[in-house]
Amino acid sequence: MSELSRRGFFGLGAGAAALAMAGCSDFTASTSSSGASSGSSGGSLVFRWWGGTSRNEAYQSALKVFTKKTGIKVTAQYSGYNGYFDKLNTEFAGGTPPDVFQMDTALTSTYAAKGVLTDLSTYIPGTIQLSTLFPALRGAGVVKGVNYGVASGSGYAPVLYNETVLNKLKIALPENSWTWDDFSTITNEVAKAWGSGKYGANDASGDDSGALQPWLRQRGKDLYTSSGELGFDATDLGDWWNYWAGLRKTGACVPADLVANYGNADSTNPFVAGSAALTTGWGLAQIAPLMTATLGEIIVPRGANGKTGQALNGGVLLVIPTKSSNPTGAAKLIDFFLTDKDAIKIMGTQRGLPPSSLAETELLPTLSASAKLDVTYGDYVNQQVAADALADAPSAPPGYGDVKTALGNVSSAVAFGKQSVSAGVSSFFSQAKTILAQAAA
Template sequence: MVTRRTFLRSSGVVLGAGAVGALAACGSDSGGEEDDGAPKDLRFAWWGHEEMHRTTVEALELYSSRHENVEITGENTSWDDFWDRMATQIAGGNGPDAFQMSNQMIVDYAQRGALLDLEEYVGDVIDLSDWDENLRSYGIIDGVRAGVPISTDAFTILADSDVLAELGLTLPEAAWTWDDLAELSLAVREASGGSLWGMSDGAGRYELVEPWVRGRGKTLFDVEADPVTLGFDKEDYGDFLQWWSDRRDEGACVPADVAAEDTSHETSPLVTGSAPLYFTTTSELTGVRALTPAAIQAVPMPDTDGGSKKANFVRPNLFMSAWTGTSYPTECARLIEFWINDPEAVEVIGNSRGVPPSPASAELVEDAPDASGLRTPAEYLALIREVGDPMDALTPRSGREVYQLMTRIGEEVRFGQTTVPAAVDSFFDQAASILGG
């Protein structure tokens, strides 16, 4: 049986490496014998939109129905609350046994010693044999398999093709540039007589900074440096912020007050009807389409004209990990295998988190081709593999704080609280402190 818990927001707790090491010692030794017939009370934690919540509960219920001695308590919360609570629980020696893990946080938690090494279960329990070689290696951090990818996605621009068609405008088939995006967005403003803006404001989103700097042959982070540093320079970031300021000034993207209301898919300019172009990831494609009757097409992120590296790439967006202190490491490994390879489980979960990493599982949940030409998540990822380049690296430790800093800096520029040059200096100073701290 799966039970559900609703949690109050926990106060933020710093996850200290020393504390985690001590806590791991308090949990059961993952190398010890695990009685398969004994009752097991597992806790599984996740965050996500309603479709992710529904499919998770159904999958956990299915697992429990096949393992009568296993009871799983589900712990679901919002994105921000998830990390506050996870830090609190692990620091207190009470982490969930298994949990959904973000590509933004897996390196951080792995390097703090909080994640069980799953390598000993690969082959005997967890089957990754048909996976792409790169995907198989993602989740191995400093020699420890800290998680197994459970979904893949890519950055995308979701476009209301109905609105664009009404305005006599067309989307690119595949590759396009930042100049093309600027022209199309301004054309929306002009063709609509000023009643629409072209796109949402992406000035504070790392999902747009990364394609921008990749086109210049750079990376978000230099993960080979010790300590890790930013992989781009002030000129790159200043040009990015100025590009968005120019789009804002000409009406190609939404103004600051409209951008401030863009806090979820439900309140996004795409869904509310104020702008037909919206930046997100393909793991959100199914959920966004469910919010609007419009025909939503997924198109690639823009490349830099003459750039040395392609902007687009496929990435593992979510992992499943287990806590080092779990009393049931083998059962956690079985749950992971069930999640990624069991046909019935795969069909229950579907594309709610993104496209499954296993080719066989991806084929099971592939949507039928749309007669109108709207790309399915799998079709979009196939396109990105054609027009893109490989992913650079997973987000390093403290990288999420840098992303949050980008959001704040973008907001300050958007509302005229600072200039672009001052914002760039502030960002680099604070990012250096975050990454070097």
């Protein structure tokens, strides 16, 4: 996933102004094409999102229903993720952002710090029924105590396993009570039994939210603090990378030259290719269609204290800029996606797992087997989050994207043996602290 560039929030390059939107259509009770520009007035809205064909089609169908029910005309603008925020930055600089738009949860702090997002407390609970969300998701758009966005989906950090392979090797399937020691045992057993060129798991040493974050939360820490600093120290990261170094040494996780493909949901991913038996970072509905094997889904290994350390994320958020010409209408649109049964059914799981019991009830009968397992397992994780009784994860601070990149780059260097664990830890903390300080300045 692309992040804001190092040029800064309003750093504009030639590509930013030149971005051509993949689609722009004006929805009324009957659909017509108008090519309307950003900004709106009266009973109309401009709504912007990124997504693929399925998400785009779902949004467009839902907007027709919204217009029919409210009389509010919506100009829909959509594109791929690449260039999406460059386009927004250009419009913010010119004072013409859309009235409501889809926001990357990890970038909310960056935009909130610039003062360009609306405090939604004016519309909660009067217009936006935030209480319908699962409790752990109600703060997904909160930055320093202010709510700037509303979750439109839910996500968690699962582990997928190749049940076909484990059964063939006569290795017991992991259970929800498993720990990181169990993960090590299982992946080593797979590596020994499966043969040359086969490994227990993908290497998740550079996976921040899908593996490192729950591991840190099990220790009572997190990726970041509420003040926007790193929430863990050199000892924590050293322990984490040494854990994966041990798995790498025994062949329990994939070697360094395969790590680059770990983030691809295609045939180059070692898990999808059938050369790794377990993986973090993916949901079952994303990966199952790419494989013929029977797959299983389980919670990330627990800490020694029994806690899962899971932090539910809000999928993508919907936010309103301070320059919106129709913030009341924008708030109605956000609530429509949150509480309207027709909208819930149309959107399905295009923006993540159902974020509420209402959405679960409406969607479960309509889902594929793999998506249904994702949803029901996500509900189990939601219960475990409540049982953990841990504080909600703080919002990712400005600079998050570059810190994420640094973690991935340094973890790769450590995997390749270009840096020792201790040297890699020092390098990462030096880079991360500089990035966060510059982003906060």
